[in-house]
Amino acid sequence: MAAASGEREEVVLETRDLRKHFGGVRAVNGVDLTIPHGDLRAIIGPNGAGKTTLFNLITGDLRHESGRVSFRGEEISRLSPDEVCRRGIGRTFQITSVFRRLTVIENVQTALLSHHRRHYNLFADAARLYRDSALALLDRVGLKEQAGKPGGILSHGDQRRLELAIALANEPRLLMLDEPTAGMAPNERHALMALVARIAADTGLTVLFTEHDMDVVFAVARRITVMHQGCVLAEGTPQEIRRDPEVHRIYLGYTKAR
Amino acid sequence: MARSTVMLAAALAIALVLPLALSAFYVVLLTEIAVAALFATAFNLLMGFGGMVSFGHAAYFALGAYAAALLAQKAEWPMLAAFAAAPLVAAFGALVFGFFIVRLSHTYFAMLSLAFAQILYTIIFKWTSLTGGDNGLLNVWPPAFLRSVTAYYYFTLLVIGACFLALHAIVNSPFGYALKAIRENPRRARFIGVNVRRHQLCAFVLSGFFSGVAGAVFAFHNGSVFPDFAFFTKSFEPLIVVLLGGMQSFYGPLAGAFGFKVMEWLISRWAPIYWPLFLGAILIVVILVLPQGFVGLFERRAWRLRAVNGKK
Amino acid sequence: MEMTTSLFPWITNSPLIAVQVMSGLSVGMFLFLLSVGMSLIFGVTRIVNLAHGSFYMVGAYLMAALIEVLPGNPVSFWIALLLAPIGVAVLGGVIEITLLRRVYRRDPMMQLILTFALILIIGTLVLLVWGPDNKSVARPEALAGSVRILGQPFPSYYLLVLGLSPLVAVGLWLVFYRTRWGMLVRAATVDREMLGALGVDVSRLYTQVFAFGSWLAGLGGALAAPTVAVALGMDADVLINAFVVVVIGGLGSFAGTLISALVVGELQSFGILIFPGVSIVLPFALMAVVLMIRPWGLLGEPEE
Numbered sequence: 001m002a003a004a005s006g007e008r009e010e011v012v013l014e015t016r017d018l019r020k021h022f023g024g025v026r027a028v029n030g031v032d033l034t035i036p037h038g039d040l041r042a043i044i045g046p047n048g049a050g051k052t053t054l055f056n057l058i059t060g061d062l063r064h065e066s067g068r069v070s071f072r073g074e075e076i077s078r079l080s081p082d083e084v085c086r087r088g089i090g091r092t093f094q095i096t097s098v099f100r101r102l103t104v105i106e107n108v109q110t111a112l113l114s115h116h117r118r119h120y121n122l123f124a125d126a127a128r129l130y131r132d133s134a135l136a137l138l139d140r141v142g143l144k145e146q147a148g149k150p151g152g153i154l155s156h157g158d159q160r161r162l163e164l165a166i167a168l169a170n171e172p173r174l175l176m177l178d179e180p181t182a183g184m185a186p187n188e189r190h191a192l193m194a195l196v197a198r199i200a201a202d203t204g205l206t207v208l209f210t211e212h213d214m215d216v217v218f219a220v221a222r223r224i225t226v227m228h229q230g231c232v233l234a235e236g237t238p239q240e241i242r243r244d245p246e247v248h249r250i251y252l253g254y255t256k257a258r
Numbered sequence: 259m260a261r262s263t264v265m266l267a268a269a270l271a272i273a274l275v276l277p278l279a280l281s282a283f284y285v286v287l288l289t290e291i292a293v294a295a296l297f298a299t300a301f302n303l304l305m306g307f308g309g310m311v312s313f314g315h316a317a318y319f320a321l322g323a324y325a326a327a328l329l330a331q332k333a334e335w336p337m338l339a340a341f342a343a344a345p346l347v348a349a350f351g352a353l354v355f356g357f358f359i360v361r362l363s364h365t366y367f368a369m370l371s372l373a374f375a376q377i378l379y380t381i382i383f384k385w386t387s388l389t390g391g392d393n394g395l396l397n398v399w400p401p402a403f404l405r406s407v408t409a410y411y412y413f414t415l416l417v418i419g420a421c422f423l424a425l426h427a428i429v430n431s432p433f434g435y436a437l438k439a440i441r442e443n444p445r446r447a448r449f450i451g452v453n454v455r456r457h458q459l460c461a462f463v464l465s466g467f468f469s470g471v472a473g474a475v476f477a478f479h480n481g482s483v484f485p486d487f488a489f490f491t492k493s494f495e496p497l498i499v500v501l502l503g504g505m506q507s508f509y510g511p512l513a514g515a516f517g518f519k520v521m522e523w524l525i526s527r528w529a530p531i532y533w534p535l536f537l538g539a540i541l542i543v544v545i546l547v548l549p550q551g552f553v554g555l556f557e558r559r560a561w562r563l564r565a566v567n568g569k570k
Numbered sequence: 571m572e573m574t575t576s577l578f579p580w581i582t583n584s585p586l587i588a589v590q591v592m593s594g595l596s597v598g599m600f601l602f603l604l605s606v607g608m609s610l611i612f613g614v615t616r617i618v619n620l621a622h623g624s625f626y627m628v629g630a631y632l633m634a635a636l637i638e639v640l641p642g643n644p645v646s647f648w649i650a651l652l653l654a655p656i657g658v659a660v661l662g663g664v665i666e667i668t669l670l671r672r673v674y675r676r677d678p679m680m681q682l683i684l685t686f687a688l689i690l691i692i693g694t695l696v697l698l699v700w701g702p703d704n705k706s707v708a709r710p711e712a713l714a715g716s717v718r719i720l721g722q723p724f725p726s727y728y729l730l731v732l733g734l735s736p737l738v739a740v741g742l743w744l745v746f747y748r749t750r751w752g753m754l755v756r757a758a759t760v761d762r763e764m765l766g767a768l769g770v771d772v773s774r775l776y777t778q779v780f781a782f783g784s785w786l787a788g789l790g791g792a793l794a795a796p797t798v799a800v801a802l803g804m805d806a807d808v809l810i811n812a813f814v815v816v817v818i819g820g821l822g823s824f825a826g827t828l829i830s831a832l833v834v835g836e837l838q839s840f841g842i843l844i845f846p847g848v849s850i851v852l853p854f855a856l857m858a859v860v861l862m863i864r865p866w867g868l869l870g871e872p873e874e
Binding site: 059061080081082085086090091093097098099100101102106107109110111113114115118119120121122123124125126127129166167169170 | 427428430431432433434435436438439442443445446447448449450451452453454457460506
């Protein structure tokens with residue numbers, strides 16, 4: 001992938017020989033990944049390929065057995081999730097994770113408060129803090145009108161958007177989205193990923209996401225990494241992946257049969 | 259928000275005026291209601307707002323009460339100084355116990371908190387030379403100017419009112435928001451940069467501090483302290499109060515304390531045998547029928563209306 | 571609320587280690603009997619039955635009541651011992667059907683609070699039915715004396731307790747590993763839904779398990795009746811002790827409960843010798859340590 005002239009080809013995320021097993025199962029079996037700045041990287045693979053485990057290893061939710069993870073040159077292998085977040089990685093989860101009984105704007109405000117390290121403040125009226133920034137973020141993801149509603153009653157798609165806003169509140173350099181469009185209708189999916197791509201382009205954000213919908217992947221991703229049984233099977237541009245016979249055999253074959 | 263401020267102001271005004279109209283007995287009752295309300299609200303900081311249910315909160319109430327009594331009596335500190343130091347002792351206890359308790363979740367959290375409270379109870383019970391053991395400490399009285407029922411009532415109102423203000427601020431502060439976020443979704447909270455364990459420990463210490471205040475107020479009101487203050491059945495009082503009044507609202511425990519103490523008084527007056535039975539029955543009813551407590555009923559209506567109208 | 575002396579009157583203060591060990595063992599076996607019901611109920615239904623001590627108390631009171639009512643011959647004791655736990659089992663079954671069934675799917679906190687509410691209710695009912703005075707139950711003549719073990723006088727009745735507890739342990743093992751019902755119960759602990767899908771009436775199974783656990787608690791109470799003061803407040807004593815044993819051993823694990831009971835028994839026995847003042851704190855301290863290092867107990871299973 002050719003970097004635009006004047007842009008540094010900075011490696012944002014790098015994993016080396018990452019391994020994790022559960023009992024006898026090798027969930028992640030020696031994964032090397034290099035994500036350059038500005039990439040929109042899709043990680044695809046059948047269920048059980050290890051995608052979510054890989055994510056959890058990177059973000060510190062799981063402890064790896066061996067290997068390294070480094071973010072912008074700094075090793076983050078041993079950090080806890082909250083520390084990883086503070087380094088500049090934002091994340092959404094496979095099962096939508098918002099603060100259900102807080103209102104939409106409170107969800108984002110809380111993220112902002114934490115980002116600005118004011119969450120130990122015992123006396124300020126939190127409702128008034130970062131309202132404008134929160135509303136701006138909500139506007140970005142198209143949720144401004146629903147700011148007063150409890151997060152839990154939003155439609156599924158809107159909850160996904162809310163989660164996106166929460167992740168963005170921390171001003172991340174790398175955004176990791178775990179199956180961001182799961183459970184959404186096809187046009188909603190494209191809309192959401194288009195939004196993500198737009199935000200990424202505007203803010204110079206690098207995006208790493210897992211996805212099952214091939215249409216979305218080929219429409220949005222700049223590079224694709226295919227995983228299978230814990231290993232990286234193939235990696236390349238969408239065109240290269242489309243033509244790769246191994247990938248066809250193991251993975252895309254499913255989609256065709258559908 | 260405005261409506262509840264008005265109601266609160268009205269309640270406060272009434273509370274200030276009541277001693278002029280009521281006999282000493284009722285003023286004592288009101289004092290005890292205030293203590294129970296503070297204890298329950300401190301407890302609810304953890305339960306309703308933090309999502310952590312402790313079965314051993316009596317420990318911090320007792321620490322506050324005993325610290326106040328011991329400092330005033332044995333160390334011969336002036337009452338106000340003892341009173342100011344007591345919650346710090348309770349907070350310290352919460353820090354030490356909480357450090358271990360907070361590592362666990364749910365059932366185990368509850369169980370370890372119960373275990374620590376029983377350990378404290380046993381220590382108090384057995385360390386007769388310091389605590390008087392089963393006989394407790396007697397003659398723990400406030401200085402002369404606070405010794406009348408009415409004077410102590412106003413003192414209680416002052417202290418507890420201040421604590422309520424503080425707790426209200428805390429719940430609506432950035433700290434409170436993060437705490438609620440942890441309650442809702444700890445994994446998500448972690449991934450907005452919150453150190454969940456540390457945050458919960460802070461909440462635990464704050465809760466212990468205010469429980470200690472309640473204990474200290476009660477110590478001087480009661481004139482004596484006993485090991486019972488730390489026994490596990492005492493730990494259930496704030497839980498019952500919170501369930502009665504509603505754990506999702508800030509003033510729920512206040513209403514619950516009022517209802518609880520009034521019921522206790524009424525039933526103890528006519529048929530004291532039936533009080534635990536009644537309490538148990540109410541608890542069961544609340545659990546089976548009214549998960550949000552009584553105040554919660556009102557709150558939920560308002561919440562639904564808000565959601566429907568999309569208003570903030 | 572002196573736990574050691576009221577519950578374990580046979581703890582001795584002997585310089586002989588062997589005697590202390592034996593004394594600890596007997597305490598331990600009794601603790602096992604007391605606690606295994608709670609462990610069983612949790613293992614299957616995932617409910618920590620805080621009313622366990624109350625069932626024990628009812629068992630003791632029923633024992634006292636039955637002995638008063640039955641004719642004064644030696645057989646009466648054994649009849650009462652047979653009937654009292656059954657009464658408690660019935661009580662447990664009724665409670666399970668009317669109340670506990672409604673909270674299985676709820677927050678475990680709510681379940682705990684519900685069983686705690688039962689403590690209050692059962693306690694008051696006992697008071698209403700039998701009054702505030704202590705009751706006493708005489709030992710059967712055959713076991714009224716004492717024997718000499720290693721030179722120390724040892725009340726014969728405690729031999730009954732010592733003998734019955736291992737029998738109960740073996741009996742439980744047989745029931746759960748050699749009967750069809752026991753197999754179903756074990757299956758239910760692993761996968762309730764699957765069992766239901768296979769056509770087993772899991773609700774009834776739960777009721778039976780709860781009744782069985784209550785029976786065990788009642789048996790403990792009935793057995794203990796001749797040795798302790800049958801009084802209000804027994805429930806709190808036993809609850810705390812059983813709780814500690816079960817948590818240390820691992821909720822839901824028999825072997826864990828057994829080992830833990832013996833350990834706690836020895837701890838209490840030697841604790842009195844070595845740290846007389848604080849011996850009571852020791853089981854709690856051990857429980858706290860276990861909860862911190864291995865919250866699911868020595869032989870329990872981690873929740874996640």
